Amino acid sequence: MSHIAVERNRRRQMNEHLKVLRSLTPALYIKRGDQASIIGGAIDFIRELQQVLESLEARKKRRSSSFSTSPTPSPRSSLLTTTTGSRSSSSSPTTTAAAKELAACCNSPVADVEAKISGSNVLLRTLSRRIPGHALRMIALLEALHLEVLHLNISTMDDTVLHSFVLKANHH
Template sequence: MSHIAVERNRRRQMNEHLKVLRSLTPPFYIKRGDQASIIGGAIEFIKELHQVLQSLEGKKRRKSISPSPTTPSPKPLLLLPSSSTPSIETVKELGACCNSPVADVEAKISGSNVLLRTLSKRIPGQVIKIIQVLEKLEFEILHLNISSMEDTVLCSFVIKIGLECQLSVEELALQVQQCFCQDACGLLN
C-alpha cells in the first residue's frame, strides 16, 4: 500500500472513532465539533463518571463495614497541626467530608476557591436549596456542573471565597449536609 492510501485509511478510522466518541458523550461536554473539543469533552465526561464510580464504591464499602449513622459527622481530609492557624495562602489544599445515608458532601479549599461536591439520590429542588445555602453564607458560585446516572446525582460547585469569610470547610460541608438531612426528615414526616 502506498503512503497516501495508508494515511487516508488512518484518517477515515480516526473520523469514525471520533463520531462514536461524540455520540457517547453528552452534548454539553462538547462545545464545538472539532477533534480537540470532542476529545477534551470526552475526557471531562470520563473524569465525572470516574468520580461517581469512586463515590458509589466508597458508599458501598461504608454500608458493608458499618451500619448507617443517624447524624452526619465532619471528617477532615487533611489534618493540620493545631498550633498554627493556616491562611488560604499558606495552605494549598484543605478539605472535609460530611457523609450521611442521604448524601455525601465534600468541600476542599484550592487556592482562592472552594470545590464543593455532593453525591446523593435525585431529590427534586435539591440543587436550588444548595445554592440558597451558599448564597445565605455569602459565597459566589463561579461554576456548577451536574451529572446524573440513574437515580444518583453528582453536583460539583466551584465557589469563590470572600475575604470576610469566617466559615471553615468542615462547617461548610456540615451546612450543605444539613439541607439534605432536612429534606430527608421532611420526606419521612
C-alpha cells in the same frame, strides 16, 4: 495500498472516532474543538464518572454494612488534606492557610460531600438520594454563604444524584 492511502484512511478513522468521542462527552468538559481538547475533556469526564462509581460503591457498602453493628460515619467526620503538586498529606488547620489547595470530605447518612478549595475557587460535590427542590435549596444556601455559583452539573442514576458545583468565594 500506498502509504498515502493508508495515512488518509488512518486520519479519516481518527476524525470519526473523535466525532463520536465528542458526542459522548458533555460540552462543559470540552473547552475548544481541537483534538487535544476533545481527548482531555473525555479524560476529565471519565475520571468524574469513576469518582461517581466509587462513591456509589462506597454508599452501597455502607448501606449493606448498616445492617451490621458497625457505626455510621457522623456528618462532622472530615478529612483535611493539602495538595501541593501531586502529593497529598494530612494537615492541621494552621498549615492549611499556606496551602495551594485544601480538600475536605464528609460522609454522612444524608450525603457524601467533597470540597476542594484553590484560591477563591471551590469545587463542591455532593452525592445523595434524590430530593425534589434540593438543588435550589443548596444554591440558596451557598449564595447566603457568599459563594457565587459559576457552574452546576447534576447527574442522576436511579434515586441517587450527584451535584458538582464550581463556586467562587466572594469576600464581603
